[in-house]
């Protein structure tokens with residue numbers, strides 16, 4: 424999938440950084456890769472990470488969840504990036520755009536995940552940086568996100584230059600159903 428220039432929505436383009444390729448996917452590409460995306464999401468939920476899903480969460484459910492996202496990607500409501508090494512999908516991130524007239528400069532980073540077998544190798548940082556660049560090309564100057572308070576991802580976002588705003592108690596249930604707090608972050612982006 425993908426060709427060989429910088430990310431742009433819906434074209435399946437890619438950038439190269441080391442041996443990995445970050446690609447911006449179309450809805451059709453996501454549909455075709457839904458099984459691989461399902462494997463990744465099952466790994467994330469099984470690891471106890473709070474990304475909106477409850478256990479038990481099987482592969483069929485995960486793949487179906489991704490297939491249902493394809494319409495948002497094709498409609499331009501979400502940019503979806505994937506990182507691959509030697510052809511295997513190891514991570515993904517979404518940029519959720521808003522159609523609110525007063526908020527088109529703003530977007531949310533959603534569902535950033537790197538497979539447990541590939542953590543600590545820089546793939547998360549590569550994905551997040553590519554998502555920030557893709558957002559800039561869509562006129563976004565402000566990104567926001569939330570992540571479970573106390574999770575490793577908090578340190579990851581701070582290291583990537585994001586500003587912590589505060590925490591909200593009992594924001595979302597983890598995969599075992601236990602309510603956890605979330606920490607809100609933002610990052611301003613320079614215009615492209």
Ligand SMILES: CC(C)(COP(=O)(O)OP(=O)(O)OC[C@H]1O[C@@H](n2cnc3c(N)ncnc32)[C@H](O)[C@@H]1OP(=O)(O)O)[C@@H](O)C(=O)NCCC(=O)NCCS
Nearest residue numbers: 472535536537542543544545546547548570575576578579
């Ligand atoms: C958060 C996540 C995406 C990081 O991906 P990764 O590929 O392991 O991260 P990288 O290797 O790119 O690390 C980039 C930097 O963040 C730091 N970092 C990564 N994980 C960290 C952790 N658990 N605690 C503290 N710092 C961390 C790294 O040390 C590195 O900084 P350094 O270069 O100064 O050492 C990954 O751990 C993940 O998928 N977690 C589960 C899902 C999740 O929580 N997603 C976020 C939802 S909002």
